[in-house]
Amino acid sequence: MNRLIAEKNRPLADVFWNGEFMQTLLLKEEGVLTPYVSPAAADIPAQYRDPGGYWAGTGGRARILLVNTDRLSPGGYPDSIGDLADETFPADEIAIAYPMFGTSATHAAALYAAWGQDDARSLYETMQARGVRVADGNSVVRDLVAGGQVSVGLTDTDDACRAVEDGKPVAIIVPDQEAGGLGALVIPTTVALIANGPHPEEGKVLVDLLLAKETERRLMDIGWIQVSTRLESGAAPGMESGPIRGMEVTPCDVYAQLQPARRDLTEIFIR
Numbered sequence: 001m002n003r004l005i006a007e008k009n010r011p012l013a014d015v016f017w018n019g020e021f022m023q024t025l026l027l028k029e030e031g032v033l034t035p036y037v038s039p040a041a042a043d044i045p046a047q048y049r050d051p052g053g054y055w056a057g058t059g060g061r062a063r064i065l066l067v068n069t070d071r072l073s074p075g076g077y078p079d080s081i082g083d084l085a086d087e088t089f090p091a092d093e094i095a096i097a098y099p100m101f102g103t104s105a106t107h108a109a110a111l112y113a114a115w116g117q118d119d120a121r122s123l124y125e126t127m128q129a130r131g132v133r134v135a136d137g138n139s140v141v142r143d144l145v146a147g148g149q150v151s152v153g154l155t156d157t158d159d160a161c162r163a164v165e166d167g168k169p170v171a172i173i174v175p176d177q178e179a180g181g182l183g184a185l186v187i188p189t190t191v192a193l194i195a196n197g198p199h200p201e202e203g204k205v206l207v208d209l210l211l212a213k214e215t216e217r218r219l220m221d222i223g224w225i226q227v228s229t230r231l232e233s234g235a236a237p238g239m240e241s242g243p244i245r246g247m248e249v250t251p252c253d254v255y256a257q258l259q260p261a262r263r264d265l266t267e268i269f270i271r
Contacts, residue, residue, distance in 0.1 A: 014203030034195035057188030091130035112257035157226035164238030186246035
């Protein structure tokens, strides 16, 4: 991202393909991207497409709960992000990653966008006050759950599916899937055309390829992504085959809340 900004006046790249949409929105803000409405994106829901055509989001990851099946039985699994603040689950049995960085920060900003600042901040204040274990990253959360140090962790599908593939005693819970519920945060891979790139026509061909339904399906089949933005069924290890119902927030909604959320959470978790 920083290199693209530095090269903005004489770009060397034609296409930006990225797994964390915050950087894509920043590049748009910096004037690095140019509009291109790819015909391959026509069946992607509007929620995952820039209104001006600057980017589109195809399959990616989702934020999920990972549980240790040796420590919890199916009837005792959490099924909501709100359960992380519930006294039913002891705080020392729960792990999250610091919510100021990476997809954990994106998730926090999404909650700010969906619930408003007061309710979202309250969730994190409650977790901190309860003494929920805070780890250095999502993969560390996965390892804590897989190793049996905690019962429940909040992480990403790519990390969680790796634990399933490795045969660890874990189960993946997609949270808040009930009718009218919050939904799970889906983090798409985003594809965008670079403004004034050296090969604009070839760049458009590549954008079309990366956004194609067939490409999304192939990437899901090999496990590089776990969730479809087209609301299609997935086949990621350890996950149910039905489509995931995502949170009703757009990447632009989330981006607008990133800095307010980060300021609050830095105050809560780093004193």
